[in-house]
Amino acid sequence: MxxxxxxxxxxxxxxxxxxxxxxxxxxxxxxxLPELAGVDPQQWEERFPQHYRSYLRTAEDYGRTAHGGSEAYDRLAENPFRRRAFAGNSFAVEYNAARGHFHAQVDQARSLRTQEPQPGGCINCHAAEAPALIAELGWEGLHALDYDDLRERVHHGSSCSDCHDPIDMSLVLTRPALINALEAQDIDVAALGRQELRGLVCAQCHVEYYLSAEG
Missing domain, CATH: 1.20.5 (Single alpha-helices involved in coiled-coils or other helix-helix interfaces)
Known part of the structure; x- marks a missing residue:
């Protein structure tokens, strides 16, 4: 050699x-690294620091933008017709622009709408604790409760755990409403790829919905 x-x-x-x-x-x-079992986004910081820093940007106050921004401005005052359009609905009481995920729960809890009787299901897309409460109470059980019954049990807005696996940060579906809707269309949720999940994790909450009248 x-x-x-x-x-x-x-x-x-x-x-x-x-x-x-x-x-x-x-x-x-x-x-x-510690195992992640909770919904507090700060628990994810050590394992996923870049993702956590990105999440914290939803708490920033950068003013109004073309897509809403960080200002919870009065959408009824912006367009008074909305108050008439929502007559008889709690949105006629107060309807402010949505802020970032960080504020999802606190903005809902402070809304004048939740000072009136509301179903417990309203937390589904405003509290990271929702999946755990659904597992404990059942889907129907959660909706059978009033919002006030759950008010003291929810403390975090939309969190990392709503859309991500705590082991590798891969995308996951956590809301039964979307999972049930997909399965009703014979879609195998377990076979969904990353590209499909990129949109569907958002669709868990960013979706239009229609409620049937009683009876």
Whole structure:
């Protein structure tokens, strides 16, 4: 073996050693990270710091934009006809522009609409605790309660856990309404790919809905 072959062999061995050390360090670092079981987005910071920083931007106050922005402005005052259009509905009482995910629960809790009787199902898209409460109470059980029955049990707006797996941050569906609707169309939810889930995780809450009148 000449000197040139020896140098190439040593270079290859060095690269292999560096890759092994990096892989071992990454594995040990991953093993030391805490398991994620809660819905508090701050619990996700250590494992997914970039995602957490991105989430915190939904709490920023950057004013109104063409798509709403961070200002919860009065949409009834913006267009007085809406008050007439929503007559008989709680949206005629107060209808403010939605802010970022960080504010989803607190804005709902402070809304004048929730000072009147509202169904417990209203938390479905405004509280990260919703999936756990559905698992505890059942889908029908949650909707059988009043909003006030659940008010003290919800503390976080839309959180990382609403759309992401705590192990690898992959996209997941957590809301039964969408899952049931897809299955009713013979769509295998477990077979959905990442590209499909990119839109469907948003559709869990960003969707138009129609409620049947009683009877």
């Amino acid at each position: 000449n000197r040139e072959q020896l140098a190439r062999l040593l270079a290859a061995a060095t690269v292999l050693l560096v890759l092994c050390v990096a892989a071992l360090f990454g594995w040990r670092q991953q093993a030391s």
